[in-house]
Amino acid sequence: MDYNEILEKARGRVAPYCKACPVCNGIACAHNMPGPGPKQPGNGAARNYEAWQRVFVNMDTICSNDAPDTTFKLYGHEFSLPVFIAPVGGVALHYGDDYNDFTYNDVIIPAAAECGSAAFSGDGVDPEVMKRASATMAQLGGMGIPTIKPWNIEAVEEKLDILNSRGIFAAAMDIDGAGLPFLKAMNPNAGSKSVAELSEIIKYAKMPFIVKGIMTVRGAEKAVEAGAAGIVVSNHGGRVLGQTRASADVLPEIAAAVGGQTTIFVDGGLRNGVDIFKALALGADAVLIARPFVTAVYGAAEEGVRVLYAKYLSELKDTMTMCGAHSLDEICADMVHVGA
Ligand SMILES: Cc1cc2nc3c(=O)[nH]c(=O)nc-3n(C[C@H](O)[C@H](O)[C@H](O)COP(=O)(O)O)c2cc1C
Structure with missing residues (x-):
């Protein structure tokens, strides 16, 4: 089965909000929440996608x-x-009943x-989601990255107790989930974390800890100060705040500030191996991809995931060959051009 056949099968299953478009560019789903679209004014996902289109690759085969x-x-x-599946929660609500958070993570x-990759799993109001995801990871020698919401410290540490006991490879927190209404309604209150609180959480975790949802140099520096082993330059696909800059636009300045001090991941609108190459050239160490994997799973379950990874791998190799990069370390800023 190829990727287009998978999309064809997904279409209808992911309806009504997701249209399983040939290219997942945030246009058909703009304003659709529930659904995969961004928060008002509704152009956050499309702007992420478009920002990568303004980056060109420099061909050189000598x-x-x-x-x-x-x-x-x-x-x-x-x-x-260097490609990981990004966390997605509320799967049934946003994409329809064929899957839920449990079966999607399964x-x-x-x-x-x-x-040869790993999935970040999403978190949600039901604590069983993370328990089951981490149990599945434990069966794979811990391979996977559970992403914890910024609950209050006690709740975060309770979740980390489970991950610590299961030998999980790495953990993450979508720190930009701070504004989500269900966190604010909690008692004790959940949401934003100070550097000291984040540092306490990171020390409590027995595995490398990744902070997802960094969009400024200052935010990246604070995450590094707190001890983050990795950061994800991400605006959550525009789903937590409208009118942020695109992740591709903030990546170079963040990489210039904290590159080498922490692993830099980026997500938002990356849709093929050429985009992945561009992200690495602009300073990322690796990328996360969310929505295309959801449609791939709704279309063809495990085979959908395999086909998508094979597609990204082959496109990335092709771009490396055509731009003269023989390893990921050789991909550098000179190999892309930003602008017209
Ligand atoms: C329906 C949906 C649910 C999501 N749930 C989560 C989540 O629980 N935790 C998280 O960190 N990010 C979540 N995200 C954000 C993604 O991980 C990712 O940052 C965003 O979609 C941008 O990547 P993409 O353009 O490849 O989809 C969600 C995205 C969507 C569309």
């Missing part, structure tokens, strides 16, 4: 003819490619590991 090596080392583990976590 170089040695060695095969490109896409292997990526992270926290002592070697992955086949598919992506093992399938990502099988492809």
Whole structure:
């Protein structure tokens, strides 16, 4: 099955809000929440996508003819490619009843590991979601990255107790979930974390801790100060705040400020191996991709995940070959051009 056939199968299953578009560019789903669209004014996902279209790759094939090596080392583990499945929660609400948070994670976590990658799992109001996701990861030697919402410290530590006991590879927090109404309604109140609180959480975690939802140099510096092993440059696909800058636009300045001090991931509108190459050239170490994996799962379950990873791998290798990069470390700013 190829990717277009998978999309064809997904269409209808992910309806009414997601249209399983040939390119997931945030246009058909603008304003659709529930659904995969962004918060008002509704253009956050499309702007993320468009920002990558303003980055061009510089072709240069006068170089040695060695095969490109896409292997990526992270926290002592070697992955086949620098691409991870981003966390998605509320799957049934946003995409329809064929899957829910449990069954979606049941598919992506093992399938990502099988492809030499890893899935970030989402968190939600039901604590059982993270318990089951981390149990699945434990069966895979801990491979996966549960993403915890910024609950109050006691609730976060309770979740980390489970992850610590299961030998999970890495944990994350979508710190930009701070404004979500269900967190604000909690008692004790949940939401934004100070550097001291974040530092306490990171120290409590026995595994590398990644902070997702960084959109400014200052935010990145604070995450590093708190001890984050990684940051995800991400605006949550525009779902938590309208009118932020695109992730591609803030990535270079964040990479200039904290590159080398923490692992830099980026997400938002990356849709093929050329985009992945551009992200690495602009300073990311690796990328996360969310929505295309959801449609792939609704279309063809584990096979959908495998097909999408194979597509990204082949496109990334092709771009590396055509731009003269033989390893991920060789991908650099000179290999892209931002602008017309
Ligand atoms: C329906 C939906 C639910 C999401 N749930 C979460 C979540 O629980 N935690 C999180 O950190 N990000 C969540 N995200 C954001 C994604 O992880 C990702 O940051 C965003 O979609 C941008 O990537 P993309 O353009 O590849 O989809 C969600 C996104 C969507 C569309």
